[in-house]
Amino acid sequence: MSIQWFPGHMTRTKKLINENLKKVDMVIEILDARAPLASRNPLLAELTKDKPRLILLNKSDLADPARTEQWIRFLSEGSTVKAVSVNSKNKKTLKHVPKECKALCKGKKWVNRRPVRAMIVGIPNVGKSTVINTLAGKKKAAASNKPGVTRDAQHVPVSREIQILDTPGILWHKFDDQLVGLKLAALGSIKDAVLLVDEIALEVLKFLSRTYPEALVRRYKLTGRGDEPLTAEKLKAMDVHDLMDQIAERRGLLVAGGTADKERAARLIIKELRDGIIDRITLEEPEDPARGWDPPRKPERDETAE
Ligand code: G4P
Numbered sequence: 284m285s286i287q288w289f290p291g292h293m294t295r296t297k298k299l300i301n302e303n304l305k306k307v308d309m310v311i312e313i314l315d316a317r318a319p320l321a322s323r324n325p326l327l328a329e330l331t332k333d334k335p336r337l338i339l340l341n342k343s344d345l346a347d348p349a350r351t352e353q354w355i356r357f358l359s360e361g362s363t364v365k366a367v368s369v370n371s372k373n374k375k376t377l378k379h380v381p382k383e384c385k386a387l388c389k390g391k392k393w394v395n396r397r398p399v400r401a402m403i404v405g406i407p408n409v410g411k412s413t414v415i416n417t418l419a420g421k422k423k424a425a426a427s428n429k430p431g432v433t434r435d436a437q438h439v440p441v442s443r444e445i446q447i448l449d450t451p452g453i454l455w456h457k458f459d460d461q462l463v464g465l466k467l468a469a470l471g472s473i474k475d476a477v478l479l480v481d482e483i484a485l486e487v488l489k490f491l492s493r494t495y496p497e498a499l500v501r502r503y504k505l506t507g508r509g510d511e512p513l514t515a516e517k518l519k520a521m522d523v524h525d526l527m528d529q530i531a532e533r534r535g536l537l538v539a540g541g542t543a544d545k546e547r548a549a550r551l552i553i554k555e556l557r558d559g560i561i562d563r564i565t566l567e568e569p570e571d572p573a574r575g576w577d578p579p580r581k582p583e584r585d586e587t588a589e
Pocket of ligand 1: 342370371405406410412413
């Protein structure tokens with residue numbers, strides 16, 4: 284499987300982000316709590332190394348809470364980089380964000396005189412506009428997923444503590460790993476890419492059967508041969524194509540002749556993963572982000588060339 288990616292935006296993005304960085308005191312980096320590493324652009328840490336950074340692990344309502352806690356500990360660094368989990372559709376979970384921003388700028392000369400100015404940055408679909416709109420309380424952000432940051436960006440007052448730049452910085456992951464592309468495709472973060480839904484679903488099923496076996500059995504009422512209960516061990520040993528067929532049958536997704544409609548089953552699995560219906564699932568863990576997945580394949584060509 285080869286996932287196409289967006290080539291050639293890095294230099295321009297870097298320039299635009301740098302321009303807007305001059306206008307702010309700190310950066311709010313949004314990551315997808317379900318795949319914090321895959322949804323992170325390493326360029327950002329480099330660009331913002333002199334600024335405090337608040338990392339929002341967004342969509343935490345869909346992520347595995349235990350893993351989110353692990354990621355919070357892993358991503359927080361000293362007194363200038365702090366990670367917290369949020370669900371940006373829920374205002375309550377963002378309530379502490381202004382205070383966190385202020386705390387990260389503690390010690391700056393201006394901190395008691397004016398609000399902190401922050402810029403929101405993240406890859407497409409990670410929730411940048413939702414965060415801005417929820418924080419600002421109105422429709423403020425019209426983020427388009429193009430690598431642009433407008434030159435006349437304004438600071439929107441959010442509270443006494445912070446103002447945010449009304450136009451978020453759009454980043455892409457530096458894409459040199461098929462596994463990163465696969466995770467982002469599974470979560471629906473790359474939609475423009477050329478993707479084969481059944482291949483994604485098979486990889487997702489493999490991952491789920493190794494990492495979240497109980498959730499998979501429960502959701503799709505999976506059974507072993509002759510309807511015997513399916514243990515996690517048996518599930519792991521099962522052929523993933525047979526698993527897909529069983530899910531199709533359980534849901535009545537059949538083609539003429541009564542065989543499994545693999546494409547509809549694949550779409551169902553991907554949709555239910557994205558909607559958090561299978562369970563609250565996180566696709567990677569800090570210590571070993573590739574655990575549960577087959578070894579990543581090398582891209583066929585360098586799609587990250589600038
Ligand atoms: P972007 O600006 O970074 O591109 O992302 P945007 O805010 O447009 O959010 C992308 C999608 O993610 C939206 O869904 C949005 O509702 C959803 N989303 C953002 N934050 C959260 C969160 O914390 N939890 C959950 N569950 N979803 C979140 P959409 O399907 O594109 O639109 P819609 O459902 O809002 O109509």
